[in-house]
Amino acid sequence: MTPADAASGLGASVPWATAVLAWSITIAQVLLALAMACAVLRMLQGPRAQDRVLGLDTFYVNTMLLLLTFGLRTGSDIYFEAALVISLLGFVGSVAFAKFLMRGEVIE
Amino acid sequence: MSLLGRIFPYPRLFVALLAMWLLLNRSASPGQIILGAIIAYVASWTMAAFQPPPVRVRRPLAVLKLGWRVLADIFRSNYAVARIILFSRNPGFTSGFMTIPLEMKDQYGLATLSIILAATPGTLWIDYDPAKGDLLLHVLDLVDESHWTELVKHRYETLLMEIFE
Amino acid sequence: MMMNAPDLPGWAALAVSFFLMAGAIITFIGSVGLWRLESFYARVHAPTLGATLGTGGVLIASMICFSVLQTRPVLHEVLIAVFLTVTTPVTLMLLARAALHRDRVEASPDVPGPRLPWERKRRQRQ
Numbered sequence: 001m002t003p004a005d006a007a008s009g010l011g012a013s014v015p016w017a018t019a020v021l022a023w024s025i026t027i028a029q030v031l032l033a034l035a036m037a038c039a040v041l042r043m044l045q046g047p048r049a050q051d052r053v054l055g056l057d058t059f060y061v062n063t064m065l066l067l068l069t070f071g072l073r074t075g076s077d078i079y080f081e082a083a084l085v086i087s088l089l090g091f092v093g094s095v096a097f098a099k100f101l102m103r104g105e106v107i108e
Numbered sequence: 109m110s111l112l113g114r115i116f117p118y119p120r121l122f123v124a125l126l127a128m129w130l131l132l133n134r135s136a137s138p139g140q141i142i143l144g145a146i147i148a149y150v151a152s153w154t155m156a157a158f159q160p161p162p163v164r165v166r167r168p169l170a171v172l173k174l175g176w177r178v179l180a181d182i183f184r185s186n187y188a189v190a191r192i193i194l195f196s197r198n199p200g201f202t203s204g205f206m207t208i209p210l211e212m213k214d215q216y217g218l219a220t221l222s223i224i225l226a227a228t229p230g231t232l233w234i235d236y237d238p239a240k241g242d243l244l245l246h247v248l249d250l251v252d253e254s255h256w257t258e259l260v261k262h263r264y265e266t267l268l269m270e271i272f273e
Numbered sequence: 274m275m276m277n278a279p280d281l282p283g284w285a286a287l288a289v290s291f292f293l294m295a296g297a298i299i300t301f302i303g304s305v306g307l308w309r310l311e312s313f314y315a316r317v318h319a320p321t322l323g324a325t326l327g328t329g330g331v332l333i334a335s336m337i338c339f340s341v342l343q344t345r346p347v348l349h350e351v352l353i354a355v356f357l358t359v360t361t362p363v364t365l366m367l368l369a370r371a372a373l374h375r376d377r378v379e380a381s382p383d384v385p386g387p388r389l390p391w392e393r394k395r396r397q398r399q
């Protein structure tokens with residue numbers, strides 16, 4: 001227990017609870033990686049262009065969540081920025097793709 | 109237009125932008141508040157150049173009620189869709205399109221409804237015909253069409269009309 | 274694999290574990306749906322699970338973790354939540370409309386047609 005914890009009155013860390021946390025972060029990372037694999041599978045399989053774009057959009061969201069989980073593991077704030085940027089870029093990209101599928105061109 | 113309205117064209121937008129700025133910078137120091145206020149002020153005047161029709165929220169309490177209802181429905185529909193995905197032998201077999209006639213005309217109400225329907229898994233707003241007021245909806249579990257009509261008309265539309273019209 | 278975890282008080286560690294696991298499981302189910310469901314229009318519904326409760330769970334876990342670590346309320350995760358709530362519907366709606374448009378052009382029997390009147394008018398004007 002660090003002095004900061006004692007001063008804040010939030011309580012001390014418990015070894016078994018920290019172990020539970022470590023395990024659940026690992027399991028969550030595996031699950032999110034599998035979710036990304038499903039999205040990639042859909043991207044590769046298609047069958048049509050809209051299925052691939054949907055797969056890509058899901059892939060972006062899953063990546064963002066995996067980054068946040070990495071941030072939890074390391075206890076650092078840096079991953080948050082990356083997650084925010086990915087969610088912004090994912091949105092713009094998917095909208096551009098959808099426009100392209102509808103009109104055959106992105107900028108009218 | 110009152111004096112306050114002439115200085116702050118969109119007070120709610122101003123507050124939201126300032127809050128976003130402070131959250132992004134993770135500090136509420138006086139310097140950040142001033143900088144954020146300047147940016148939010150300029151941005152809300154930029155918004156004024158678009159001249160969007162004014163939003164009239166009639167009953168603020170009904171907004172809370174709507175938020176609670178949507179949250180409960182997100183949990184319920186997440187469960188329903190997860191069950192279809194995991195346990196249905198032929199998932200997606202019962203999905204289909206349906207149309208619902210809407211009485212609501214307010215565009216902010218319609219926009220809110222579209223976000224609600226898209227944010228609850230299992231329903232997706234596809235298209236809206238402003239001339240006839242028909243909403244084209246895609247539903248994952250289209251066994252009972254009247255259930256979904258009931259959901260949209262009575263659970264959301266009446267409340268949204270109370271709020272916006 | 275690294276097995277370290279932030280040094281949180283017991284209750285916070287358990288709460289973070291719970292919300293993180295819930296979010297990850299729901300996101301995973303949504304992505305499995307994307308892979309398993311049989312038609313495009315059915316698949317459109319699957320990613321919404323990850324974008325609503327899945328993201329919500331992970332973001333709440335992150336908020337609890339960093340608020341306790343830095344002993345002050347850390348709320349900037351709300352930005353991602355607000356942003357996803359506003360953008361995901363737009364993406365899915367546009368994609369579904371694009372798919373519907375393409376299917377109507379091909380006169381597919383699975384989608385409602387014929388083309389709706391206001392769309393026909395727009396086409397004539399062009």
